[in-house]
Amino acid sequence: MVFEPPQRLVRALGETAPDGDTWLADLPELARQAVAVRELTVERVQVPGGRSSLVVLVRTADGTPAVLKLAPPRARPESERAALAHWGGRGAVQLLDSGPGEGVLLLERLHPDVSVRSLPEARALLEAAGTLRRLWVEPPAGHSFETVAGRTGRQAEAMRAGAAGDAEVAPLVAAALGAREDLLAAPPEERLLHGTFRQSKVLAGDRMPWLAVGPDPVVGEAAFDLARLVRDRVEDLIASPSGAAVTRRRVKRLAESLEVDQERLRGWTLFRAVESGVRARRVGRPKDAELLLEFATWL
Structure with missing residues (x-):
């Protein structure tokens, strides 16, 4: 599958990208690697999606619906991971994987259009x-x-x-x-x-x-x-x-x-x-x- 970043994400990250940043250009390969390592089945990229990350609707190896989220370092994804782990699903989406993911989070599937x-x-x-x-x-x-x-x-x-x-x-x-x-x-x-x-x-x-x-x-x-x-x-x-x-x-x-x-x-x-x-x-x-x-x- 081609992991094409939505235009909303491209525009938003373009406003804040430092000189020489290649995260958007590298994103398709980063997404392919994240899917392969976690043995995920891809359903679709969420569009229009967010302004700071690529959101992909996936299923885990056992068929559980989930969300794969990839964000650049300037979006502080590891800080998000730490907060979600601390909340433990209380009021917030549940984190499904543990440990640093280099800007990749596997999350509980909610209803993204509602x-x-x-x-x-x-x-x-x-x-x-x-x-x-x-x-x-x-x-x-x-x-x-x-x-x-x-x-x-x-x-x-x-x-x-x-x-x-x-x-x-x-x-x-x-x-x-x-x-x-x-x-x-x-x-x-x-x-x-x-x-x-x-x-x-x-x-x-x-x-x-x-x-x-x-x-x-x-x-x-x-x-x-x-x-x-x-x-x-x-x-x-x-x-x-x-x-x-x-x-x-x-x-x-x-x-x-x-x-x-x-x-x-x-x-x-x-x-x-x-x-x-x-x-x-x-x-x-x-x-x-x-x-x-x-x-x-x-x-």
């Missing part, structure tokens, strides 16, 4: 929030996961560079950076977080109704994880005359339902929206940037 995002908005938020709560556990002793302070520090530097000489975004960037400094000054209890949680990262399963996939794990406060969920369906929020009011109610409702401080959630939502908006401008996605930065003005 995410929480397919539900009506109110129920989608409820189900997504319930799934996220199960993931917030104490990190393993001696862990090597990135911290919220470390990750947002790197992002803050990129935001400053992206806003240099840009009077349009400079005030928002300053507000977001100020919010980060205040939030990190007195952080609450740390938990293992999904890191990139949103409705589309919660898929229907057989073992449990809904399970999270695709973590980019980080250790820090719960409000950081919840912040990305606040802006889900941002295009619908922007199109609505009452979008700003709906956003404020969403912050309040999610904070109360998951026992997170409302102001801390608002602050991290602001930081993450501005960071994503500035990054979208930098890589040539002006429409996404416009939506995210307008959303940030409501916070």
